[in-house]
Amino acid sequence: MNKIIRKMPLNPTVTLMEIEAPLIAKKAEPGQFIIVRSHSDAERIPLTVADFDREKGSITIIFQIVGAATMRLNSLSAGECVESFVGPLGRATNTEGLRKTAVVGGGVGCAIAYPVTKKLFEQGTEVHVIAGFRTKDLVILEDEFRAHSSSFYAVSDDGSWGEEGLVTDALKKLIESGEKYDEVITIGPLIMMKFVCALTKQYGIKTIASMNPIMIDGTGMCGCCRLTVGGKTRFACVEGPEFDGHEIDFDEAIARSRMYASEEKKAREEACRLMKMGEEAKA
Amino acid sequence: MAAREPKKHEMPTQKPEVRAHNFSEVALGYNEELALAEAQRCLGCKNKPCMQGCPVNIDIPEFISHIKQNDIEGAYSVISKSSSLPAVCGRVCPQESQCEHECTLGTKLNLEPVGIGRLERYVADQHRVNRTGTAEHPAPNGHKVAVIGSGPSGLTCAGDLAKKGFSVTVFEALHAAGGVLVYGIPEFRLPKSIVADEVKILEELGVEIVTNVIIGRTVTIDELFEQGYEAVFIGTGAGLPNFMNIPGESLCGVYSANEFLTRSNLMKSYLDNSATPIKKGGRVVVVGGGNVAMDAARTALRLGAEHVYIVYRRSFDELPARKEEVEHAKEEGIDFRILCNPVEIIGYHNENDPRDPKNGFVKAVKCIKMELGEPDEKGRRRPVEIVGSDFEIEADTVIMAIGTSPNPLIKDTTEGLEVNKRGGIVITENGLTSRSNVYACVDAVTGAATVISAMGAGKTAAKAIADALCGK
Numbered sequence: 001m002n003k004i005i006r007k008m009p010l011n012p013t014v015t016l017m018e019i020e021a022p023l024i025a026k027k028a029e030p031g032q033f034i035i036v037r038s039h040s041d042a043e044r045i046p047l048t049v050a051d052f053d054r055e056k057g058s059i060t061i062i063f064q065i066v067g068a069a070t071m072r073l074n075s076l077s078a079g080e081c082v083e084s085f086v087g088p089l090g091r092a093t094n095t096e097g098l099r100k101t102a103v104v105g106g107g108v109g110c111a112i113a114y115p116v117t118k119k120l121f122e123q124g125t126e127v128h129v130i131a132g133f134r135t136k137d138l139v140i141l142e143d144e145f146r147a148h149s150s151s152f153y154a155v156s157d158d159g160s161w162g163e164e165g166l167v168t169d170a171l172k173k174l175i176e177s178g179e180k181y182d183e184v185i186t187i188g189p190l191i192m193m194k195f196v197c198a199l200t201k202q203y204g205i206k207t208i209a210s211m212n213p214i215m216i217d218g219t220g221m222c223g224c225c226r227l228t229v230g231g232k233t234r235f236a237c238v239e240g241p242e243f244d245g246h247e248i249d250f251d252e253a254i255a256r257s258r259m260y261a262s263e264e265k266k267a268r269e270e271a272c273r274l275m276k277m278g279e280e281a282k283a
Numbered sequence: 284m285a286a287r288e289p290k291k292h293e294m295p296t297q298k299p300e301v302r303a304h305n306f307s308e309v310a311l312g313y314n315e316e317l318a319l320a321e322a323q324r325c326l327g328c329k330n331k332p333c334m335q336g337c338p339v340n341i342d343i344p345e346f347i348s349h350i351k352q353n354d355i356e357g358a359y360s361v362i363s364k365s366s367s368l369p370a371v372c373g374r375v376c377p378q379e380s381q382c383e384h385e386c387t388l389g390t391k392l393n394l395e396p397v398g399i400g401r402l403e404r405y406v407a408d409q410h411r412v413n414r415t416g417t418a419e420h421p422a423p424n425g426h427k428v429a430v431i432g433s434g435p436s437g438l439t440c441a442g443d444l445a446k447k448g449f450s451v452t453v454f455e456a457l458h459a460a461g462g463v464l465v466y467g468i469p470e471f472r473l474p475k476s477i478v479a480d481e482v483k484i485l486e487e488l489g490v491e492i493v494t495n496v497i498i499g500r501t502v503t504i505d506e507l508f509e510q511g512y513e514a515v516f517i518g519t520g521a522g523l524p525n526f527m528n529i530p531g532e533s534l535c536g537v538y539s540a541n542e543f544l545t546r547s548n549l550m551k552s553y554l555d556n557s558a559t560p561i562k563k564g565g566r567v568v569v570v571g572g573g574n575v576a577m578d579a580a581r582t583a584l585r586l587g588a589e590h591v592y593i594v595y596r597r598s599f600d601e602l603p604a605r606k607e608e609v610e611h612a613k614e615e616g617i618d619f620r621i622l623c624n625p626v627e628i629i630g631y632h633n634e635n636d637p638r639d640p641k642n643g644f645v646k647a648v649k650c651i652k653m654e655l656g657e658p659d660e661k662g663r664r665r666p667v668e669i670v671g672s673d674f675e676i677e678a679d680t681v682i683m684a685i686g687t688s689p690n691p692l693i694k695d696t697t698e699g700l701e702v703n704k705r706g707g708i709v710i711t712e713n714g715l716t717s718r719s720n721v722y723a724c725v726d727a728v729t730g731a732a733t734v735i736s737a738m739g740a741g742k743t744a745a746k747a748i749a750d751a752l753c754g755k
Contacts (some may be wrong), residue, residue, distance in 0.1 A: 027501065041551075043558040043559045068558060072558075083458070085495065088501070089497070216545050216559070217545060219497060220690050220692065221466075221521070221523070221545070223523065223538075223541060224539075224542045233526055233532070238692060258535070259536070
């Protein structure tokens with residue numbers, strides 16, 4: 001059982017939770033993730049570490065309320081506990097020797113992009129951040145990114161925040177203008193990462209993509225999170241979650257992410273119904 | 284004296300047509316009458332050959348002699364001197380190749396051996412029902428040991444050490460204790476309430492079980508020593524599931540047996556209200572011939588599959604699964620396709636409709652027929668493909684049950700821990716690794732084992748740890 005110290009909505013569908021987890025906070029590094037189970041009968045879901053405080057002994061997670069599991073997690077309030085909270089899992093992002101990088105985040109993926117951005121910036125790497133959101137209302141962590149980057153580029157699908165367009169447009173413009181990156185780090189929806197990687201491949205810029213496949217145990221036991229990278233089967237939980245973006249079979253990863261689409265839809269509807277009933281009962 | 288009955292007393296089971304649709308235990312266990320009658324078949328041999336066949340050396344004739352007098356608690360105390368998990372072993376041990384294989388009734392008299400496993404189960408189950416009070420907490424000897432993993436090897440090692448007065452902490456990565464006994468072996472073969480009871484008995488002995496902690500990530504082995512643990516036992520189990528490296532293995536609907544079973548057993552996907560989804564129904568192909576393959580096939584059947592195949596590349600004679608499980612699977616209607624091996628998994632792809640929800644899901648398994656050739660280094664005849672014999676089996680779900688490889692987590696985070704070429708931890712016959720006071724179980728070495736061999740390894744290591752810390 002781990003206590004929720006702080007809970008804050010970042011936008012209508014994204015929540016931040018700071019959770020008491022001193023052992024994990026001692027070890028966590030950017031790029032790693034935890035597995036959380038909100039209730040004793042809930043699913044185990046992987047969430048990337050969005051921040052950690054070693055002194056306070058806390059881990060921050062940021063999640064989008066997309067399905068039954070995240071709806072139930074979001075139903076908990078500060079002061080309550082999550083049933084289990086395990087980690088840190090996966091390998092940390094390698095930031096050594098990087099002089100200049102571009103971090104490309106999309107949507108709630110920006111939450112995951114933030115700790116590595118902060119680490120790069122604090123170690124003296126020149127960091128260009130490109131953050132993309134569908135629309136202004138969904139923007140998260142803008143101040144944090146601005147404070148921890150050398151340059152910050154905002155883009156939105158509808159032009160309500162920053163420039164109108166896609167993150168790939170912004171990245172292309174920077175590369176074309178002569179910016180020379182040692183590495184591009186991309187975190188966001190699979191389809192976005194696929195196109196970021198396709199773009200950087202044209203320019204021969206090494207690109208790391210952070211994958212978030214379906215997982216159960218998170219320790220390598222089940223193989224549910226497997227991906228094809230460079231023609232080989234790799235387990236995201238123990239060998240990832242970050243891989244060379246030019247080697248990842250994104251189409252396969254996209255197909256696998258939809259394996260339980262119909263079951264998830266049903267579970268979401270059921271969770272909505274139950275929560276509505278709960279609210280009505282309270283009222 | 285009446286002639287000894289030539290056959291073991293049958294153990295009552297649920298009827299195949301009934302049990303194929305539920306997750307309740309298949310075998311129902313002996314009643315008092317059957318147990319006493321079966322115990323009478325034991326010759327009580329002085330040289331106790333059966334005991335040599337038991338990886339944890341239970342004094343079998345001795346416990347059976349207590350059953351003959353209907354002294355079940357007496358029988359239990361004999362078993363529990365050697366085994367920490369009798370209710371588990373009575374159900375899942377491959378007795379036919381161990382204790383019962385050495386039974387004089389079989390080796391000398393050409394009769395069926397004594398049903399030792401069934402009697403062990405009877406004793407343990409009666410003890411569960413009759414037990415009053417709690418297990419005695421031994422006097423502490425002042426030594427602290429950490430055990431990594433709460434599966435059969437870890438629980439055995441912890442139990443043996445706790446009985447000697449060691450203060451033992453078991454660290455478990457998952458949210459429930461039991462390892463493969465909870466995530467792997469299904470409810471219909473090993474009810475989880477039995478595992479929970481066995482774990483509770485260990486806790487009464489003073490064993491502390493800490494769940495949700497991953498050694499190597501949350502805490503390292505070196506930190507355990509800094510915290511005052513004097514020895515560490517690595518009982519982390521099987522590890523990463525193997526795949527065949529054939530085309531189509533990443534299609535939706537392809538599972539490792541570990542994943543399929545973990546969803547059903549640990550996450551309770553077999554219950555209607557479970558939050559964790561699993562693909563139910565349809566046509567299922569399980570690849571492999573071990574106990575895990577049988578468990579996966581029979582789980583799929585109970586989840587509502589229309590037809591379940593087991594595809595195995597050798598013949599029935601080489602099938603490594605426990606005999607009783609193979610028989611039960613056949614009775615339930617599992618379709619065995621022996622001498623047959625998958626070469627490709629074919630996916631569904633609707634060219635006219637890229638949004639067809641079935642796109643990317645399994646459609647069929649392409650297999651090739653095999654024949655047995657020359658024996659390999661283990662003496663098993665090597666299966667060889669018959670050129671041009673390939674055929675397709677229509678399928679919605681494919682489950683790969685072809686073993687596991689060592690998990691890299693601990694070796695990657697523990698300096699000075701020697702591993703072999705495959706990444707398995709190198710140990711001596713006492714279980715000692717290349718690091719002093721760090722011991723490991725065989726399956727952290729080889730990648731897979733049976734419950735009982737893991738227990739045997741836990742026992743060996745416990746003895747070595749006790750000797751090392753307390754002096755011989």
